[in-house]
Amino acid sequence: MDAEAPMLAADRVSLRFGGVRALTDVSFDVGRGEIFSIIGPNGAGKTSMVNCVSGRYRPTEGRILFGGQDITRIGTSRRAALGIGRTFQNLALFGHMTVLDNIMVGRHHLLRSGFLRGMAYWLGGAQREELAHRREVEEIIDFLEIQHVRKAIAGTLSYGLRKRVELARAVALKPKLILLDEPMAGMNLEEKEDMARFIVDLNEEWGMTVLMIEHDMGVVMDISHRVMVLDFGRRIAAGAPEEVLADEHVKRAYLGEADEVVQDQGEPATA
Secondary structure, three states, X not given: OOOOOOOEEEEEEEEEEOOEEEEEEEEEEEOOOOEEEEEOOOOOXXXXXXXXXXXXXXXXXXXXXXXXXXXXXXOHHHHHHHOEEEOOOOOOOOOXXXXXXXXXXXXXXXXXXXXXXXXXXXXXXXXXXXXXHHHHHHHHHHHOOOHHHOOOEHHHOOHXXXXXXXXXXXXXXXXXXXXXXOOOOOOOHHHHHHHHHHHHHHHHOOOOEEEEEOOOHHHHHHHOOEEEEEEOOEEEEEEOHHHHHOOHHHHHHHHOOHHHOOOOOOOOOOO
């Protein structure tokens, strides 16, 4: 990874689903140590952009670079190994598993003990490795203040706690870049304040670069270093939060007539 390059760069990314354009010629970069937010009306292409970064979608045109390395054509698991983690707008937990086991899943690609060492588990190798991973997971559990539900079945938890568990699983990956798709969605004010605090601490204390989609403009203004606005799949503004939200194009995108907002086909309605 090139230490001089931005943590993430999108170079003229376009994405089509048949004849429908979800993204058109979108370029931006995210510096190391930034909290960078993507905002825009429903159907603007925000989740499509994050899916291109995570590897779920492959751009029709353009490139995605991570630390200067072109990752456009590599798969999601390889991107995870490089240090890209994410949460989802719609929860993707294993509802039948405990909180602890869900978070341990996030450590899977970091396990190094193979089959033969696994057979010799009680002789020490794999056992020591698992204990080391458990210690790291317990640190994440303490950080996100979910000790009281660590043994609970994930599917039985409140929505706010499940969002926190999903964040814990993404953090367990030890990512350099973490992609957060509407981390505050469906939360009450207290839960939002807690989540915002966790994101800032991950950025400032854990050294994670953050790329976030978020509709709550109060949160965006409070914690983002820079903001990009998408509308109908095109970038219409980027810069400091206060500058972007004062932009006339941005105001029109958010305050225009309802029938001007067209949902992208092929991606979630809230993308």
